[in-house]
Amino acid sequence: MGHWRKQAISFFVTSDCQFNCLYCYTAKLTKLIAPEDRVIDVDFAVAGMRDYFAWAKVPFIRYFAAGEPTVAWQTMAEIRRQGHKLAGDALRVELQTNGDFNETVAEWAWDNVNILWISIDGPASINDVQRPRCGGQESTTNVMKNVERFANHPTMQFGVRMTIVPENFHRQVELLEYFHDKGVQWICGAPTYSSPANTRIREPMLVDFARTFVPAFFKAREMGMFYQTHLMVNFDEPSHVYCRACTTPVCPQLTTDGYVSACDWASFGSSYLPGPFGDLIFGRWDRENKRIVYYEDKRKRLEERNVAVLAEGDCKRCEMLQNCAGGCIAGMMSRSGNLYKMDPNWCEATKYLGRHLPRNQGLFPVNHS
Numbered sequence: 343m344g345h346w347r348k349q350a351i352s353f354f355v356t357s358d359c360q361f362n363c364l365y366c367y368t369a370k371l372t373k374l375i376a377p378e379d380r381v382i383d384v385d386f387a388v389a390g391m392r393d394y395f396a397w398a399k400v401p402f403i404r405y406f407a408a409g410e411p412t413v414a415w416q417t418m419a420e421i422r423r424q425g426h427k428l429a430g431d432a433l434r435v436e437l438q439t440n441g442d443f444n445e446t447v448a449e450w451a452w453d454n455v456n457i458l459w460i461s462i463d464g465p466a467s468i469n470d471v472q473r474p475r476c477g478g479q480e481s482t483t484n485v486m487k488n489v490e491r492f493a494n495h496p497t498m499q500f501g502v503r504m505t506i507v508p509e510n511f512h513r514q515v516e517l518l519e520y521f522h523d524k525g526v527q528w529i530c531g532a533p534t535y536s537s538p539a540n541t542r543i544r545e546p547m548l549v550d551f552a553r554t555f556v557p558a559f560f561k562a563r564e565m566g567m568f569y570q571t572h573l574m575v576n577f578d579e580p581s582h583v584y585c586r587a588c589t590t591p592v593c594p595q596l597t598t599d600g601y602v603s604a605c606d607w608a609s610f611g612s613s614y615l616p617g618p619f620g621d622l623i624f625g626r627w628d629r630e631n632k633r634i635v636y637y638e639d640k641r642k643r644l645e646e647r648n649v650a651v652l653a654e655g656d657c658k659r660c661e662m663l664q665n666c667a668g669g670c671i672a673g674m675m676s677r678s679g680n681l682y683k684m685d686p687n688w689c690e691a692t693k694y695l696g697r698h699l700p701r702n703q704g705l706f707p708v709n710h711s
Contacts, residue, residue: 501528
């Protein structure tokens, strides 16, 4: 599906995490969060669901986090319970997680989650280096146990997200074969991105990732898998916007410190995350009056980030515009600092993929993120 079709209200459940991933884009931030801002206010979540369900085509909730949502799984479960009270059995639930949870959480997810994506970067030789626990211990054993468990779920859409450092771009086919042997059908491969909150991240040449992604994409087809990356999420149909951050209305993402964001990357308000990502914040929680105050001027600017507007700027005469729609909004802003400016690194890679992958041949079976 065109990526913008995946519309949901997202909850950044907690800022806490038991992992110390080397490429985490909030690495410095999580140590600075005040105790009262570490877990989302359930009243805020319920108010957000009421507002969102009033116009959404599908009552769809999604758990994400600046940290790891299952660390606060009882809050997660309560939000789901409140969502079911509002929407009944029509409620759809997605969880994106590091996969390092226990049997209690696994049983809850088995019964209550429709879509599950676990982040794991490959076998232990890769994953334990890139995604160790905070104390330095290995993480792969328990995560892989949960991967194999949910790969056998009879109805759940289950996938794996692997983040790939430049040194491993050439290993994408190998990584797909590894997960294929574990029973995984859906894979998202994400190259690392630069982040002002983590100086350990080296910005890769994305076209190098794209060159090695193409053979992996076709190998996945041969194996009966679907392999995707954020660079090509709109290759299945012409798209007017990149994702739900720019739809009309914009889909809300509720932060632990009481703000409404348009994007996973803008996971806190400006007191914790100053800079251009403030343009992605379009509301705040009024705790005293138990309501959400929306910033209509900011929401309007987000809704105007579409192909018609972009075609008058950096994207003018770009042959990929209808299948890119400006690319990942936060990815562009992290490099350019502007809602409407492009990152040449992203553009080169997307154009390469556009020349080598099929486009506009029918909706993709799944979309990560």
